Amino acid sequence: MINKDTTLCISLSGRPSNNGTYFHNYLYQKLGLNYIYKAFTTNNIGDAVKGVRALGIRGCAVSMPFKESCMPFVDEIDPSAQAIESVNTIVNNGGHLVAYNTDYIAIAKLIEKYQLDKHSSVIVQGSGGMAKAVVAAFKNAGFTQLKIYARNAETGGYLANLYGYQYLADLNDQQADILVNVTPIGMQGGKEEFDLAFPEPMIAQANVIFDVVAMPAETPLIQYAREQGKQIISGEEVLTLQAVEQFVLYTQQRPSDELIAEARDFTKAHL
Secondary structure (H helix, E strand, O other): OOOOOOEEEEEEOOOOOOHHHHHHHHHHHHHOOOEEEEEEOOOOHHHHHHHHHHOOOOEEEEOOOOOOOOHHHOOEEOHHHHOOOOOOEEEEEOOEEEEEOHHHHHHHHHHHHOOOOOOOOEEEEOOOHHHHHHHHHHHHOOOOOEEEEOOOHHHHHHHHHHHOOEEEOOOOOOOOOEEEEOOOOOOOOOOOOOOOOOOHHHHHHOOEEEEOOOOOOOOHHHHHHHHOOOEEEEHHHHHHHHHHHHHHHHHOOOOOHHHHHHHHHHHHHHO
8 A cells, every 4th residue: 555654766767667666566565565666767867866865765776878877966876886987776865865886796696606717708798887887797706808899989998998908899700708798789679679799600609698688588699599508697687686686775675585586587477
């Protein structure tokens, strides 16, 4: 029952989805929390963030393309976001807005979970906010043989220089043990929805394919890599892990692994 004491959490995204809506609201209900979660988009990120403070909205998830543009409008930037100059979570503590990045935490946990060898060669495609989280996580995990490719040479070069890696002007004749897609290629509704993020020969010689795109969970890249017998890491895993960390920041409660799995399955079933 929604009432005057119900705590509101939201998301701000260029392409709003029901991922967070289903996931968070399922957990609120199961844990008996008087919270509700709603997805939004905006054409004015500054006013939207000011609205989080003015309306007493407890938490705000931040997705593309607002992960960097929201930063000037918060009061404090946690080290997790400051280190990668990118935000995916804003927490409102009585009008004081603190920005975090739980994407970074999720990537770091997945590198550990899948026991990725730090001596492996890696190519990361992308140069936006999420790409920074990915590259920083690999950097802090001790990976030294990492290269970055991005269609935007300026942002790609900047990201490579920021973490001491090499920028690639193109993917011609490139190879790596681990391929990571951090672009919208394969994203549901995108103009390149049915394209592979990497050339087939690159995928054939790689050991691990990591696609950060979460919608759909089975991107063309993930499907093709599975058919080729590659180890895969999906954007769905990233999405679930980072959402759990957001949930904890908003509510100060950490759900059990069983409940997290229920919320994930509920979300998948209703999308």
